[in-house]
Amino acid sequence: MMQTTVDEALVKVSGVDKIFKRGSEVIHVLGGLDLEIPTGEFLALMGPSGSGKSTLLNLVGGLDRPSEGSVEVGGHRIDRLPGRKLAAWRARHVGLVFQFYNLMPVLTAQKNVELPLLLTSLSRAERKKRAALALDIVGLTHRAGHYPRQLSGGEQQRTGIARAIVTDPTLLLCDEPTGDLDRKAGDEVLELLQALNREQGKTIIMVTHDQHAAERASRTLYLNKGQLSTEPVD
Secondary structure, eight states: OOOOOTTSOSEEEEEEEEEEEETTEEEEEEEEEEEEEOTTOEEEEEOOTTSSHHHHHHHHTTSSOOSEEEEEETTEEGGGSOHHHHHHHHHHHEEEEOTTOOOOTTSOHHHHHHGGGGGSOOOHHHHHHHHHHHHHHTTOGGGTTOOGGGSOHHHHHHHHHHHHHTTOOSEEEEESTTTTSOHHHHHHHHHHHHHHHHHHOOEEEEEOSOHHHHTTSSEEEEEETTEEESSOOO
16 A cells, blocks of 8 residues: 555645536536645535546545646555556455446456456466455345346445455545435445444545435535635535
8 A cells, every 4th residue: 555654645636627618618627726635534515516636535545636626545646647657556455336237247246346356466366365255344244146147236336335445545535425215225335444444544525415425524624716725515
């Protein structure tokens, strides 16, 4: 895992602009945005649809690049990494949790969790061992041999979380992780994320529209018109 000093933020976003072009139209999503996230924080990002929450998440995870400004993770300028090196960095340091799970329907829970490990040099036995450990952490050992269609929504999301943590990533990025779940299943997922943050020290950034979900985080920031604030904007 990338090392940072006690006073150094794990994530530093500095002066970031993000512009998208749609035909002749230029859309400014983020403008001169600054953000620091210390190691071990559980941060919730809230804001109206289209405010740039997922865009910011993608920039921090190396899934996209800023139009201007810099993105550092663990002291490394990921916005400057060439494509192949960025992909390798992302595979090692970023775990992604999606709203709609993104599980492969033809693979069991065990095999779905193993997928990120196929990019490593681990043996088949070691991949199986690590996937089993990740499933145990999320409480799904007994469902390892089941296919996504045989799992509840909450179980599918917990499988997705197991897949996200199987490489022991530096960052866990969650985009609306409870958005497709009922309250009970959503609470179980949020409790799991809290446990990963509290007991394993995982640094988590969660995009959510749900104030109930945001309350589980240690800090909440609101994104509106390309800028962050500590208070919601009407």
